[in-house]
């Protein structure tokens with residue numbers, strides 16, 4: 331088995347899954363619609379425990395986005411009702427759309443290809459309304475199903491090498507990806523999508539938890555095999571990606587029962603499945619194998635800083651928490667949906683500033699210490715923002731300013747970089763996430779690749795929410811890797827692209843949103 335320190339595994343995967351003009355044109359892959367996988371994990375033999383729906387928290391969306399886990403003010407032990415709310419607003423079905431082909435359901439968070447390969451599990455002690463156990467969240471019928479009875483939290487605490495938030499949490503959510511559900515379309519590139527698509531879910535989850543003043547934190551350092559085993563995952567097909575301890579309790583965690591292998595029937599996903607060994611290889615190579623390795627892995631991020639600005643600097647002018655729109659985080663999540671077409675209308679500088687200011691704040695995680703550190707730099711193509719010359723920019727988080735790298739009209743280039751799609755050309759602004767992987771991998775090993783991607787996914791998810799809080803639109807996008815780095819070079823030389831989000835005004839017509847129905 332390749333060790334987390336054998337960094338060639340990451341470079342082989344990353345370089346091998348880059349999109350280029352040539353790779354797209356020479357691909358022979360086609361979508362076998364008859365074999366499209368089910369977008370749900372269903373345990374047909376287990377009794378559903380229906381989840382209640384609740385009123386929104388009312389917490390303003392933007393404030394919730396920027397909250398950290400440091401100042402819990404409210405209830406610290408979530409009950410079944412609160413958990414239901416968290417699950418609904420992070421991964422539940424929020425919209426159904428009818429078309430001549432049938433009905434399609436859409437969820438609280440965006441997901442590549444709407445293929446929904448991420449599942450959520452719950453490991454908890456006794457909670458109000460729920461017995462201690464290991465549960466799976468069934469998205470299709472909004473219910474939990476118990477996989478194991480008993481308090482198994484100690485098992486997670488050991489897997490996470492006594493990470494303090496896990497050790498004090500009455501409940502921890504775990505997210506997983508079933509590769510095939512996404513690889514059906516995206517092949518080996520799915521491994522990147524594991525982190526993008528769990529990132530958008532986690533952005534919602536962290537924001538909704540913050541709206542309820544419930545401590546929540548993301549933990550990426552854990553012994554993979556131990557967590558997979560506890561959740562009963564067939565690790566060749568489905569793996570745990572991140573843990574989110576929720577709440578805080580002073581009660582100690584007792585000894586966990588022995589974990590027996592779970593052999594629970596699940597509904598077949600499709601007629602047959604295709605294995606992409608490259609996905610399993612990079613996952614194994616970025617796995618942590620023991621508690622000592624986890625403890626050593628966790629901690630400060632490598633120092634990364636942008637060179638001091640040498641181009642023109644434009645100070646951001648974000649709205650304050652008081653002046654910003656007050657729509658609740660839940661209302662914003664319900665109206666979120668990727669823009670299918672943008673009108674070529676400008677954003678205001680205040681609007682763009684507010685989005686960046688609220689979305690790009692620190693994330694409470696175990697690999698970004700001190701809080702506020704980031705592994706990704708944000709590079710922008712500005713197509714239309716009032717008061718800002720069109721051009722390429724880099725965002726200086728510490729100065730809350732944009733540095734102009736080159737001025738010009740780059741709509742055509744933006745369209746080309748975003749896989750030759752209209753969305754990035756029509757958007758007002760395209761935000762690219764670039765990470766200097768070398769120091770990240772030096773510090774975190776191959777697992778640094780996972781966390782750089784998931785950080786981008788979370789900030790990308792927050793960009794969506796901040797845009798929708800302001801009544802704007804957004805869409806995640808895929809991209810031509812090296813061409814993006816070249817476009818922003820020499821400034822971005824040596825960096826790798828992790829994520830892309832387009833921001834703008836949704837076009838009034840042509841959006842599938844016209845036929846949608848909100849599920850309440």
Ligand SMILES: Cc1cc2nc3c(=O)[nH]c(=O)nc-3n(C[C@H](O)[C@H](O)[C@H](O)COP(=O)(O)O)c2cc1C
Nearest residue numbers: 436437439440441442443444526667668806807808
């Ligand atoms: C990381 C990411 C990349 C995406 N890439 C594209 C893309 O290249 N083109 C596109 O039209 N939509 C893209 N989308 C949008 C998804 O298709 C959309 O999220 C999905 O259909 C679910 O719809 P919803 O976001 O409206 O709920 C992307 C979404 C994400 C999260």
